[in-house]
Amino acid sequence: MRYEGRVFRPPSEAYSLIVQVTVGCSHNKCTFCDMYKEKRFHLRKLEDVLEDFNIARRQYRYIERVFLADGDALIRKTEDLAA
Ligand code: SF4
Incomplete structure (x- = not known):
């Protein structure tokens, strides 16, 4: 798998x-959180995700579950x- 920067999951x-569908966090301003401070938020190209x-x-x-990362994947x- 290919990841940009550090990846977090619960x-x-x-x-x-x-699977990273975004990189970073679209908000990235919570004072208690430094998870994505080094990343500039962007959507990954759909072709790269696929x-x-x-x-x-x-x-x-076999893969039972998929977790979409990074912050704000939805x-x-x-x-x-859907793709
Ligand atoms: S990942 Fe969550 S907690 Fe961290 S800056 Fe973004 S919205 Fe805040």
């Missing part, structure tokens, strides 16, 4: 495939998320 997603899924498909026999268009 403990409940320990066994999930982590390529990551194809890489994972070749590397892993900011993406519904069509992108």
